[in-house]
Amino acid sequence: MVFLDLALNALASGIALGCIYALVALGLAITFGLLHIPNVAHPALVIAGAYAVVLANMRGIDPILAALVLTLPFYAVGLAFYEFYARAFERRGRGNTLQSLTLFFGVSLIVEIALVVAFGTDLRSVSVPYVGRSFELGLIVLPYRFLVPALLAPAVILGLWLYMTRTHSGLAMRAVAHDERALSISGHDPVAIKRHAFGLATALAVLAGAALVIVGPVDPFAGRVHLGRVFAVVVLAGLGSIPGTLAAAIIIGVAEAFVTAFLSPSWAPGVAFAILLGTLALRPNGIFGTAR
Amino acid sequence: MSAIVEIRGVEKRFGAIRALGPVNLSLQPGERLGLIGPNGSGKTTLINCLSGLFAANAGTIVFEGRDITQEPAHVRARMGIARSFQIPRPFTGMSVIENLLVPMDYLPIEAGAREGRAMEILSSVGLAGRRDAPAEALSQLELRKLELARALVIEPKVLVADEAMAGLSEGEINDVLALLMRLNERGVAIIMIEHIMHAVMRFSQRVVCLETGRIIAEGLPQAVAQDKHVQKVYFGERAGR
Amino acid sequence: MSWRNFLLVALLVAAAGMVLPRVLENPYYFFAGYVVLQYVVIATGWNILGGYAGYTNFGTSAFFGAGVYTAAFLIKAFEAPLLVQVLAAAGIGMLLGLVTGYLTLRIQGVYFAIATVALVVVLETVVHNSDYLGGASGLTTIAPPAPAWFAGPTQYVFCVMLVLALVAVGIARAIEHSWVGRSLRAIRASEPAAEACGVPTLRMKLAACAISGGVIAMAGAPYPYYASHVDPLSAFSLTIGLNALAMPLIGGTRSWIGPVLGAVLLASVQQITTVTISSEFNILAVGLMLIAFVVLAPEGILGLVAELRERVGRRRATT
Numbered sequence: 040m041v042f043l044d045l046a047l048n049a050l051a052s053g054i055a056l057g058c059i060y061a062l063v064a065l066g067l068a069i070t071f072g073l074l075h076i077p078n079v080a081h082p083a084l085v086i087a088g089a090y091a092v093v094l095a096n097m098r099g100i101d102p103i104l105a106a107l108v109l110t111l112p113f114y115a116v117g118l119a120f121y122e123f124y125a126r127a128f129e130r131r132g133r134g135n136t137l138q139s140l141t142l143f144f145g146v147s148l149i150v151e152i153a154l155v156v157a158f159g160t161d162l163r164s165v166s167v168p169y170v171g172r173s174f175e176l177g178l179i180v181l182p183y184r185f186l187v188p189a190l191l192a193p194a195v196i197l198g199l200w201l202y203m204t205r206t207h208s209g210l211a212m213r214a215v216a217h218d219e220r221a222l223s224i225s226g227h228d229p230v231a232i233k234r235h236a237f238g239l240a241t242a243l244a245v246l247a248g249a250a251l252v253i254v255g256p257v258d259p260f261a262g263r264v265h266l267g268r269v270f271a272v273v274v275l276a277g278l279g280s281i282p283g284t285l286a287a288a289i290i291i292g293v294a295e296a297f298v299t300a301f302l303s304p305s306w307a308p309g310v311a312f313a314i315l316l317g318t319l320a321l322r323p324n325g326i327f328g329t330a331r
Numbered sequence: 332m333s334a335i336v337e338i339r340g341v342e343k344r345f346g347a348i349r350a351l352g353p354v355n356l357s358l359q360p361g362e363r364l365g366l367i368g369p370n371g372s373g374k375t376t377l378i379n380c381l382s383g384l385f386a387a388n389a390g391t392i393v394f395e396g397r398d399i400t401q402e403p404a405h406v407r408a409r410m411g412i413a414r415s416f417q418i419p420r421p422f423t424g425m426s427v428i429e430n431l432l433v434p435m436d437y438l439p440i441e442a443g444a445r446e447g448r449a450m451e452i453l454s455s456v457g458l459a460g461r462r463d464a465p466a467e468a469l470s471q472l473e474l475r476k477l478e479l480a481r482a483l484v485i486e487p488k489v490l491v492a493d494e495a496m497a498g499l500s501e502g503e504i505n506d507v508l509a510l511l512m513r514l515n516e517r518g519v520a521i522i523m524i525e526h527i528m529h530a531v532m533r534f535s536q537r538v539v540c541l542e543t544g545r546i547i548a549e550g551l552p553q554a555v556a557q558d559k560h561v562q563k564v565y566f567g568e569r570a571g572r
Numbered sequence: 573m574s575w576r577n578f579l580l581v582a583l584l585v586a587a588a589g590m591v592l593p594r595v596l597e598n599p600y601y602f603f604a605g606y607v608v609l610q611y612v613v614i615a616t617g618w619n620i621l622g623g624y625a626g627y628t629n630f631g632t633s634a635f636f637g638a639g640v641y642t643a644a645f646l647i648k649a650f651e652a653p654l655l656v657q658v659l660a661a662a663g664i665g666m667l668l669g670l671v672t673g674y675l676t677l678r679i680q681g682v683y684f685a686i687a688t689v690a691l692v693v694v695l696e697t698v699v700h701n702s703d704y705l706g707g708a709s710g711l712t713t714i715a716p717p718a719p720a721w722f723a724g725p726t727q728y729v730f731c732v733m734l735v736l737a738l739v740a741v742g743i744a745r746a747i748e749h750s751w752v753g754r755s756l757r758a759i760r761a762s763e764p765a766a767e768a769c770g771v772p773t774l775r776m777k778l779a780a781c782a783i784s785g786g787v788i789a790m791a792g793a794p795y796p797y798y799a800s801h802v803d804p805l806s807a808f809s810l811t812i813g814l815n816a817l818a819m820p821l822i823g824g825t826r827s828w829i830g831p832v833l834g835a836v837l838l839a840s841v842q843q844i845t846t847v848t849i850s851s852e853f854n855i856l857a858v859g860l861m862l863i864a865f866v867v868l869a870p871e872g873i874l875g876l877v878a879e880l881r882e883r884v885g886r887r888r889a890t891t
C-alpha cells in the first residue's frame with residue numbers, strides 16, 4: 040500500500056515535472072532543433088523571464104498573466120539578439136559550432152551576472168493564491184503550485200504545434216530547417232523566418248520562467264541545472280519535434296520523480312544526464328525523430 | 332577485363348525519402364565514365380556511398396574484387412578511391428602544400444620525398460606558385476584545383492571528380508579536362524560528374540544518366556544524349572533555363 | 573621556435589621556478605602562482621581537443637574534478653605520493669576521455685559539447701552520493717610533508733605544477749608539430765574531407781579526447797595537496813569550465829602559445845582582481861571578453877598579432 044502510494048505520487052509529480060521541463064525545453068526545441076543554433080543561453084533567458092515575472096508579481100499581477108504580456112518584449116529581444124548573432128556569424132559564413140557555442144555561453148554568463156547585480160543572489164518567488172493548497176484524488180496529492188504551471192505546458196505546446204502545422208509562417212519555419220535554398224527560391228527570406236523563429240523561442244522563455252517560479256523560488260544561477268536537462272529533452276525528442284518534446288520531457292520527469300521517491304533526491308540530477316548520454320550513444324536521432 | 336568497381340543494388344534513404352537506388356553500376360580499370368542527371372538526382376549521394384561517407388542502406392560495393400561495403404571512408408581512400416568535393420572543402424588554417432601533406436601522412440612515402448611529391452602534384456594542377464598561401468586565400472578556381480590535387484596525392488586507381496569544373500571559364504575547363512586526360516592515360520579510372528554537357532560528352536567513353544536516384548540511361552555519350560527519356564528529364568530542364 | 577630553443581626555454585623556466593622559492597619569501601606569490609600554472613595546464617589540455625580538432629569541451633571541470641578526486645582517494649586510501657597521484661589522475665582522465673568520446677564523437681560536435689555538460693553533473697552526482705569521498709561536504713586531505721629542500725608545502729606544490737605545465741605544453745607542442753596535429757587540423761576544417769584523404773577521423777578524435785582529458789585531470793591531481801580540502805563544488809566548479817574555454821580562445825587556439833598566453837593573462841588578472849573586486853564581476857568580465865573575442869577576433873591574440881605583422885610587412889613592402 041505504501042509502495043503503491045509512493046509510486047502513484049511519483050508518477051503524478053513526474054508527469055507534472057515533465058510538463059514544466061517541456062516548457063523550458065520548448066524554446067530550445069525551436070532554436071536548436073529547427074534552426075540548429077546551439078543556444079545554451081536559453082535556460083538563462085528562462086530565469087531572466089522568471090525574474091521579470093517576479094517584478095510584475097510584486098505589483099500584484101498574476102504570474103501567468105504577466106508572462107503572457109511579457110512575451111511581447113521578450114519576442115523583440117529575441118529578434119534583436121538573432122540579428123546580432125546573424126551579423127556576427129551566419130552572414131559572414133564562418134559560423135562554426137565552437138564559436139557560436141562560445142557566444143551563447145558568454146551571453147548566459149552575462150544574463151546571470153546582470154540578474155545578480157539587479158536582484159542579488161537571494162532566492163526570489165511569487166505569491167499566488169493557490170500556493171500551499173493541493174489537489175487530491177484518491178491516493179494522489181499534487182500541490183497546485185505544480186499542477187497549474189504543468190497545465191500551462193500542454194496548452195502552450197498545443198498552440199505552438201497548431202501554429203507550426205496550420206499557419207503559413209509556421210510551415211515556413213519548419214521548412215527552413217530542411218531546405219533553406221528551396222525556401223529562398225520560393226520567394227521567402229530565410230533570415231527573416233529564422234529571426235522570427237528565434238524571437239518566438241525567446242518569447243517562450245518567459246512563459247517557462249513563469250512556470251518555474253510558480254513551482255518554487257529561483258536564484259540567478261537556477262538555469263544551470265536546467266541546461267543539460269533541456270538538451271536531454273530536445274535530443275531525446277528528436278531534433279525539432281514539438282509533440283516529442285512533451286513526451287521526452289515527461290519521460291525524464293517521471294524517471295527523476297521515481298529516483299527521488301525510491302532512491303534519494305541527491306541522485307535525481309544525474310538521471311536526465313544519464314538518459315542524455317544513453318540516447319546520444321544509442322539513438323542519436325532521438326526516440327521520436329526520424330533520421331535526417 | 333574484370334571491373335575495378337562493382338556497385339550492386341545500392342540504396343540510400345534519408346528518413347522516409349529514398350534519395351538513391353537501387354543502382355547497379357560497374358567501372359572498368361582505366362575507364363572514363365560520365366555521370367549526369369538533373370539537380371538532386373542522387374549523383375553526389377552515389378559518390379558518397381562509393382567513397383564511404385554515407386553507409387548505404389542496402390546493396391554491396393566491390394573494389395578490385397573485395398567487398399568494401401563495411402569499410403570506413405578512410406580505408407577506401409587508402410585503397411585507392413579518391414574524390415573531390417562538389418563544394419570545395421579545403422583544410423583551412425593550413426597552407427596549400429600542407430593540405431597535400433595530410434593524405435601523405437598515411438601513405439608509405441619517405442619523409443624526405445614528401446615535399447617533392449607534393450610540389451610535383453601542385454605543378455601539374457598549376458598551383459605551384461601558391462604553395463605557401465593559406466587555403467583561405469584561394470580563389471574559386473584555385474580551390475577546385477586544390478580539391479583535385481589533394482585527391483591525386485593518394486595515387487588513386489579510381490578518381491571521382493564531382494563538378495570539378497562548375498563556374499570555370501572555357502579556357503579553365505580545357506585545362507582541367509587536359510589534366511584529367513593525362514591522369515587517365517596513366518591508367519586511372521575516372522568518374523566525372525558534370526553539368527557542363529560538352530565537357531562530359533567530350534571526355535567520357537561511357538555516360539550514365541541518373542534521375543530521382545535511378546539509372547535511366549547508360550551507353551555511349553552520343554546514344555545517351557539522344558535518348559528520349561534523358562532529353563526530357565535533363566535537357567528539357569536545361570533548355571528551360 | 574625550434575625544438576632546441578623550446579627545450580632551452582623550458583629548462584630555463586624550470587630552473588627559475590626551482591630557484592624562486594629561495595629568493596621570494598612571501599608564500600602568497602606561490603599560492604597565486606599555482607593557480608596561474610594550473611590554468612596553463614588546463615587551457616593547454618583543453619586546446620588539444622578544442623583548439624586543434626575543433627571539438628568544444630564544456631565539461632572541463634568533469635575531467636579536472638576526476639583528477640582531484642582520484643588524488644584525494646589515493647591520499648585517503650593509501651597515502652600515495654604525489655607522483656603516483658598525478659599519474660593515476662592522468663590515467664583516469666584519459667579513460668574518461670575515451671569513454672565520453674566513444675559515446676559521443678561519432679555524431680556532430682554539438683552533441684559532444686552537450687554531453688560534456690552532462691558529464692560534469694553525472695560525476696558531481698556520483699561524488700555527492702559517495703560517503704567515502706565525503707559527499708557534499710567534502711574531504712579533508714592531509715598531505716604528506718613536502719621534501720625538505722623546499723621552503724614549504726606551497727612552494728613545493730607550486731614547483732610540481734610548474735613541471736606539469738612544462739610537460740603539458742611539451743605534449744601540446746609535440747602534437748601540433750607532428751602528423752597527429754596535422755590530421756586534427758584537417759578534422760577541424762572538414763571531417764568528410766579528412767576521411768576522404770585517408771585520415772581515420774574517429775580514432776584521431778578519440779586520441780585527442782583521451783590526451784586532452786588526461787592532461788586536464790593531471791592539473792587536478794595536486795589540488796588536494798594544495799588546498800588540504802576537496803569538495804564537489806570547487807572540484808567541479810563552473811569557473812574552471814569557463815576559463816578552460818576562454819583562455820585558449822582569447823590567446824588563440826591554433827598554436828600551443830595561445831592557451832599559455834591566455835591562461836597567464838586571464839588567470840593573473842583574476843588572481844589580482846579577486847582580491848579587489850567581487851567574483852561576480854570577474855565572471856562578467858570573462859564573459860564579455862569571450863564574446864568580444866569570438867565576434868571580433870576569432871583567432872585570439874595570436875591572430876591579432878599575425879594580422880598586425882602582415883600589415884606592417886605590407887606597408888614596408890610599399891614604401
Ligand SMILES: Nc1ncnc2c1ncn2[C@@H]1O[C@H](COP(=O)(O)OP(=O)(O)OP(=O)(O)O)[C@@H](O)[C@H]1O
Binds near residue numbers: 331370371377417
Ligand atoms: N545529407 C543529406 N540529408 C538529407 N537529404 C540529402 C542529403 N544529401 C542529399 N540529400 C537529398 O538526396 C537527393 C539527392 O541529392 P544529391 O546531392 O545526391 O543530388 P545531385 O545529383 O548531386 O544534385 P546536384 O546536381 O545538385 O549536385 C536530394 O533530394 C537531396 O536533397
Ligand SMILES: [Mg+2]
Binds near residue numbers: 417
Ligand atoms: Mg551533387
